[in-house]
Amino acid sequence: MEPLLFVATIFLFIAPASSISFSEFIHPNFTASHVKFIDYGGSFLTSHNGTFKAAIVNTRSQQNSFYLCIIHVLSNTIIWSANRDTPISGSGKMNLTPKGIIISDENGNLKWSTPPLKSSVSALRLTEMGNLVLLDGFNGSLWESFHHPTDTIVIGQHLPAGESLSSAVSDYNLSTGDYSLTVGASDAELQWQGQMYWKLSMDTKAYVDSRYIVDYMAINRTGVYLFGNNGSAVVIRVVLPPSNFRIAKLDASGQFTVLRLSGSDLEQEFMGPDDGCQIPFICGRMGMCADDATSGSPSCSCPAGFHLASQNTSGCVPSDASHSLPVACNSTRKESLLNSSVVSYLRLGYGMDYFANHFFQPSTYDVNLSFCQELCSDDCSCLGIFFKNSSGSCYMLGNVLGSIMSSSTVDSDLVGYIKVLVGPTQADLNPNNSSSNQNQDFPLVALVLLPFTGFFLFAALGFLWWRRWKLHKSIDSKSGNPNTLSSGDLEAFYIPGLPQRFDYEELEVATDNFKNLIGSGGFGAVYKGILNDKTIVAVKKITNVGVQGKKDFCTEIAIIGNIHHVNLVKLKGFCAQGRQRLLVYEYMNHGSLDRILFGNGPVLEWQERFDIALGTARGLAYLHSGCEQKIIHCDIKPENILLHYHFQAKISDFGLSKLLTPEQSSLFTTMRGTRGYLAPEWLTNSAISEKTDVYSFGMVLLELVSGRRNCSPRSQSHSMDSNSSGVPSSSSSASALVYFPLLALEMHEQGKYLELADPRLEGRVTNEEVEKLVRIALCCVHEEPAIRPNMVSVVGMLEGGIPVGQPRVESLNFLRFYGRRFTEASMIEEENGQSDVTIIPRANASLTSTTTGFPTCFSYVSSHQISGPR
Incomplete structure (x- = not known):
């Protein structure tokens, strides 16, 4: 018995110093180095079933750079490294102490450690998912490698919003590289040097399921997901073939890749961006x-x-x-x-x-x-x-x-x-010598002749200009050319700070003699043009020039020429030559909102609609509050909201605007604007203020939600009867025509917001997202201007900075009255077999029907429809 006891005692002392690889757990006062565990390739700990191992390893081209890593055993793939930016030599050590993990070089100098912990460490565990966990005495987690990812995540691991994966410098140098994958509030983005170059949502395999704020990114057996709503809702998904093991990795080249286990190798199944360039x-x-x-x-x-x-x-x-x-x-x-x-x-x-x-x-x-x-x-x-x-x-x-x-x-x-x-x-290096040499070599005769040459050249140019002006004036006086610009015109249209003044002939050439018509309205037509510097512009030619036309023309120049905002169309120049009145605007390559929203082209996605609404609101808020003088647009409608690159919204057509100082009463009574968007105060001779624009914006917001005109005279997919939707019959006629603002109010009262969404979105929008815009819109169309929010508040509600308002139903009951009248108009149309029905309100807001005119919404029809798309 004594020899056996002696052998057992010897083994007890030798075992801790030998290179035995442990399974699942190790405990404090443990030390590992590559040299100590060289027989196991530096591995000192494996997970319970051996799927993962913890090891101190180097890479092929970094012979003296060793890292503490978690490795997937079957594919020999590193999924995490501790000291990626502070490698050690083969003799460097990893110590597990009661305070955590400490990595030091062969001289004992600290290279990496876990942060201070709330209690002492009882054990270090490597889980079957590849998570390295420090445990306290009650098996509670003190620190996890899953919470500090490097360039890879695995199944079971979450990458929270605000966190990033960082690439390695190369396949063999694990130091932090220049690329990162960051999970944001709405997407996952690849960045280089802080500059974005790819988003998960833009990949053709990605589907946007909802608009919840993203909580985290994860991979599982079926693909890659961004989760929101506390993990209960999918925001973006990339569906992949089922696999029991896969990793998502930001590789050293800057591509985000997803790989699945095939045999003993990892094969790539998703890559972004897929174009290496x-x-x-x-x-x-x-x-x-x-x-x-x-x-x-x-x-x-x-x-x-x-x-x-x-x-x-x-x-x-x-x-x-x-x-x-x-x-x-x-x-x-x-x-x-x-x-x-x-x-x-x-x-x-x-x-x-x-x-x-x-x-x-x-x-x-x-x-x-x-x-x-x-x-x-x-x-x-x-x-x-x-x-x-x-x-x-x-x-x-x-x-x-x-x-x-x-x-x-x-x-x-x-x-x-x-x-x-x-x-x-x-010459730059020796300016003194250069200057002296130049003076010495410069001919004396040139010093005498150059001043005289300049004088004669100036005089000749002046004479030629005078001759040309006399000839032009003579021709115009003989031909009676109405385009001649008199000194009176120059005097009348000179306003300090105006943009560039164009000659009529120059714009005639730019527009190919006004052949490329891109829009028209009450004030005239709009043509596409190309200036001499190849800039594409939109030229608005005012055709019905009169006292009012000239006045509005001058007003528009005075307003637009001196304000600048990203959500307002910029006036590049103008022409005031004889009777010709033209405005030159920046060209909006996507045209007006009505063509995109109500046309037959690709459907606007919900995020694009929201961005358009927010951009328009910001532009109006600037007009109302950001300018030195308050500016009321008076004609907000989809035709006057133009779309530039990435569907950036820009408000156009300030010809109907009024400049008001803060001291003014904001009262003017001349009917302006466009039918369907006019606020009730136009009809009652009440004060017109910036809240008039708020009402029009609310009507546009409802159209953005539904993708249809609020007062469409045709049956729409939104049309419902009381049997199918619970909507009272007052909102639809026998032909199922719907006055959409009333339908929005009724669905708001029932909480059925998804019933209002454009059916072409096919479920790519949530009830909460629709509710937000509908509630804001209904607040904007309150009958009493005083209780409508201002546009600064609307911007705050859209951005989420302030709570969304609760519509006051008692101030929206007027919509029920208009809904009934809309139904009556529909029935008159059916009985008379007329396709055109217009109901024009009188000043006392009583309604009279007629069977002539343009098919339109009965509510708020102005005595004249002015302006139009640019």
Whole structure:
């Protein structure tokens, strides 16, 4: 017995020092190093069934860089690393102490540790899901690796909103790279150097299920999901074939990949972005990426005027040795460029693009190329620009320069310029000598003749201008040309600060003699034009010129020419020549909201509708509260809400606006606006204020929800009878015509908000999202202006900064009256077989029907419909 006891005692002392790999648990005062567990490949702990292991390992190209990692055993894939930015040598140690995990180098210097914990550590556990957990004495979790992800998540792990995955520098260098995947409130985004270049929702495999605020991202057996509403609702999903094991990884190249286990290997089943050229640094700095049709993978080269950099750096540099690419200044100090250098720009040409152009708004609109370059030259963080001729949009490339995309599908109107520093010349280096030599070599005769030459040249140009003016005046007086601009016209239309003045002939050429008609209204027609600098514009030609037309024309110039807001259409210029009155606006490439919302094209998604509503509200709030003088639009309708890139809403047509000082009573009684959007106060000679615009906005908001006209004379899919929906018969006639504002009120009272949503959305909107807009809209259309919210409050409700108001039903009962009249009008139409029915309210708000006129909503029909789409 004594020999056996001796052997057992020896084993007891030797075992803790040997390289035995433990299963599931280890306890404090444990030490591990790669050398100590070299027989197990550095592995010192495995999960219960051996699916994962904890090990101190290195990578093939980093022989002296060792990391504490969690590894999926079957595929030998690292899913987490502790000291990714502070590697140790093979002799470095991992110590488990009562205070947590401590990683130190061979000399005992601290390299990494877990944060301070609320109690002492009792054990370290590696779970079957791959989670490394520090436990207290009651098996409670003190710290988990799942809560501190690196570049990978696995099934069972959540990546909360606000948290990120960070790529490694390379497959063999686990240090934090430049790419990150961040889970936001509504999406998951890939970023490079803080700049977005891909979103999960934009992938063709992704489905947007709801608009809840995102709580976390997770993967499971069926795919990738963003969850909201405390994990009970799917916000975005990517459905994949069932798999018991998969990981989601942000790889070193900048692509977000999802891989599933196939045998002992992980095979890729999802990748974003799927086009490698959309990765910002795929070809290095200033490298040009193009799709290789043969290999199907991106190919890299250098743009014209550039060549490959040295082997030690990635990307391209200017071919001209005197040119160099600048480095952006520190964001905290806006220092100027090198004093010995001159800024210049290398043109990339057309057919090229940059990833940031698709995710960031231009730095400014409606400028020329020179101004765009000046902006970049004055900003030391700007490294280049992309300029769009048609819109005058200036995109600035800031802070760090990535790769350039080359493709035949790139917008042919977009051209890039890269900022370069031109090295100093010999004259710059020795200015004193240069100056003295120049004075010595300069001929004396030139000093005498140059002043006289300049004088005679100036006199000749003056004479030629005078002759041309006399000839033009003579021709006009003989022909009776009404376009002649008299000094009186110049005097009358001169307003300080106005935008550019155009000649009538110049706009005639720009519009191809006014052939390209894109819209019309009560004041005239709108034509598409191209100016000499290739800028695309919309030219509004006022046709019914009279006292009122001239007055409104001057008003519109005075208002629009001096206000600037991202949600207001910008007036670029005007023409006041003889009897010709024209306005030149920035061109809105998506046209007016009514064409998109009520047309037969692709359906507007809910988020796009919400963004349009918010943009319009912000524009109106600026007109009402942000200007030096209050501005009331008076004609808010879908035709006057124009859509630019990414469906950015811009309010147009200020010809009906009134400027009011804060001291004024806001009272004027002339009927203005468009039928269907006019507030009740127009009919009762009550005070007209900014709350009139609020009412019109509410009516537009209801149309955004339903995707139909509030007063459509035709049967709609929203039409219901009392048997199917519970809607009282007062809201629908025998032909199932519906007055939508009344239907919105009735559904609000019943809490059936989804019944109001555009059926073309096919479930891609929630009851809560519709409720929010409907309640805001009903608050806006209260009969009494005083209880309508102002537009600043409306913006706050839309943004979520203030609670959504509760509509007052007693102030909305007038909608029931109009609903009954709408039903009566429908029945008259059926009985008379008329397709056109107009019911015009009198000043006392009594209603009379007629069988002539334009088919329209009975409520709030003005004595004349003015303005129109631009």
